[in-house]
Amino acid sequence: MPGPTPHSSRDARPTLEAVAARAGVSRATASRVVNGGAGVRQPLVDQVRKAVEELGYIPNHAARTLVTRRNGAVAVIIDEPEFRIFSDPFFSRQIRGISRELNVHDAQLVLLLVEGSGDFDRVTRYLAGGHVDGVLAFSLHTDDELPAVIRRFRVPTVYGGRPGTPGDASEHAVPYVDCDNRGGAHEAVRHLVSLGRQRIGHIAGPRDQTSALDRIDGYRDVLPDADPSLVVEGDFTVEGGARAMAELLERHPALDAVFASNDLMASGALRVLGEHGRLVPEDVALVGFDDMEQVAEATDPPLTTVRQDVEGMGRLMVRLLMQRLNGEGEQPDSVITPTELVRRASA
Numbered sequence: 471m472p473g474p475t476p477h478s479s480r481d482a483r484p485t486l487e488a489v490a491a492r493a494g495v496s497r498a499t500a501s502r503v504v505n506g507g508a509g510v511r512q513p514l515v516d517q518v519r520k521a522v523e524e525l526g527y528i529p530n531h532a533a534r535t536l537v538t539r540r541n542g543a544v545a546v547i548i549d550e551p552e553f554r555i556f557s558d559p560f561f562s563r564q565i566r567g568i569s570r571e572l573n574v575h576d577a578q579l580v581l582l583l584v585e586g587s588g589d590f591d592r593v594t595r596y597l598a599g600g601h602v603d604g605v606l607a608f609s610l611h612t613d614d615e616l617p618a619v620i621r622r623f624r625v626p627t628v629y630g631g632r633p634g635t636p637g638d639a640s641e642h643a644v645p646y647v648d649c650d651n652r653g654g655a656h657e658a659v660r661h662l663v664s665l666g667r668q669r670i671g672h673i674a675g676p677r678d679q680t681s682a683l684d685r686i687d688g689y690r691d692v693l694p695d696a697d698p699s700l701v702v703e704g705d706f707t708v709e710g711g712a713r714a715m716a717e718l719l720e721r722h723p724a725l726d727a728v729f730a731s732n733d734l735m736a737s738g739a740l741r742v743l744g745e746h747g748r749l750v751p752e753d754v755a756l757v758g759f760d761d762m763e764q765v766a767e768a769t770d771p772p773l774t775t776v777r778q779d780v781e782g783m784g785r786l787m788v789r790l791l792m793q794r795l796n797g798e799g800e801q802p803d804s805v806i807t808p809t810e811l812v813r814r815a816s817a
Contacts, residue, residue: 560732570784630787663692665727675732676705706734719742729759736769767814
């Protein structure tokens with residue numbers, strides 16, 4: 471007698487009918503449990519899950535979508551040039567937090583980058599197509615078109631960072647997760663003042679981002695009468711920090727302290743100070759913001775900086791989005807997380 475063919479039942483992929491038979495329930499009940507539907511008593515849920523595990527059954531994604539009306543995917547949209555996203559550890563850490571929390575909720579991350587109008591059109595079409603259940607968007611700029619698109623298609627969204635500008639009504643339209651940018655900057659500059667520094671410059675981030683504006687406000691909270699020329703705008707990159715530091719030294723040769731709006735710009739500033747023969751912290755004390763260890767602990771001297779829990783903020787964004795998707799009460803409130811000054815050798 472010939473042996474079994476390659477397509478015999480012994481090698482067939484387990485079916486939902488087989489799961490239902492093993493669990494002793496109807497196919498409809500097994501389908502509701504497997505695909506995330508409601509209305510099944512817990513003992514039956516346990517029976518079905520046990521059968522799934524024993525048989526090695528893999529749920530059909532299309533069937534799950536029909537039952538739950540979910541795609542099981544969340545778009546992460548970052549409005550920054552590609553080189554920044556893959557060179558700035560801030561983004562990798564935030565994406566790591568988002569990814570880990572999405573794994574908890576059995577959801578996939580879809581990364582969408584927006585560099586120009588072509589990318590924006592592509593992202594708009596993707597959102598309009600209903601391919602994702604929700605959006606996590608960060609690094610927004612004040613002239614961003616993305617919030618208008620989100621409102622148009624009514625995609626459940628959580629922002630990373632406060633959108634808009636202070637007093638803008640749109641900042642309350644969508645929940646967001648941000649750190650206490652203003653308070654952290656205040657603490658950084660106050661620390662420099664406590665060291666006896668009197669000519670304190672600030673390398674600011676781009677003024678079309680609320681995090682940069684809030685950190686400028688924190689600087690001015692401590693030094694309301696500071697010469698406006700002590701504030702020079704950078705772009706959150708190493709080279710941007712270097713250019714800003716060179717400009718500050720040209721404007722104020724007697725500068726004795728600098729607060730940089732992120733660690734990458736602080737590392738660029740540190741390089742330029744060395745090139746100009748300025749010792750840190752003896753001649754110029756330096757404080758950054760973010761506490762990206764691969765930057766702050768690798769500089770010479772190690773960087774005093776303001777820590778924000780970037781990975782934790784990514785996780786919080788996902789949790790707020792899941793609250794919205796699961797209809798758990800009213801729209802969740804935005805969250806502002808605390809910051810902490812981490813003292814190392816640069817100040």
